[in-house]
Amino acid sequence: MRAELYHRSVVAVLILLLTVPVLATLLYSLSEHWGATILPDDLSLSWYLQLWQDSAFLAAFGRSLAVCLGTLLLATLIIVPAVFVVFYRFPGLDKLMNALILIPFAVPPVVTSVGLLNIYADGPLNITGTPWILVGCYFTIALPFMYRSLANSLASINVRDLMDAAHLLGASTPVAFLRVILPNLRKGLMASLFLAFSFLLGDFVFANLLAGSHYETLQVYLYNMRQTSGHFTSAIVMSYFLFTLFLTWLTARFSK
Structure with missing residues (x-):
């Protein structure tokens, strides 16, 4: 009984620590004025209306979506067949791939950015300040997430036996991959x-x-708006948080 009470207390404290900052930010984004009082003077959605009517915010949000979706499309077209080839044809390469996918996390982002700027800032392939350099960079970030998840899925099934069974039924390797x-x-x-x-x-x-600012994304827009009203920036943060929460819910739903 005491152990159960202790565990419930720990979980309750953890939930409290995680939810209080979010609720405070939400309340601040909904307040018109919040001075020396404990609670705000009045509540409204004016900051959210101002935010979602801002063309710069909508453009930055659209750019972020375009870069992320383009990166994930490229990653799907490359990583999914690559993981299949590793597990089906060269299973010994899985250990090497597990080491290689850690490189994006081993190198600090600032160091990676400086290296990319030195390569692509001049010369025939000058793509700094464009979405193309972000797509290429984001691909390396998405690689560990996708490879590890797909590798776990392939490890739970017998790929070679499924492919052999499909071949016996007359399917070619591409057809067996797509349909099995x-x-x-x-x-x-x-x-x-x-x-x-x-x-x-x-x-x-x-x-x-x-x-x-040459290709202003959502986070860069938030950084550029840091000198504006705190209520407005709180509305930006809460909009981003709610969108991420929705994606988390979708992830949990598709993972069942």
């Missing part, structure tokens, strides 16, 4: 896509250093 293997990867693929999308949407370092 790919449906078994659907849940893992969807979960990895939503997780990677949530992570990429919140990136600031790469977006600010590689593109900046």
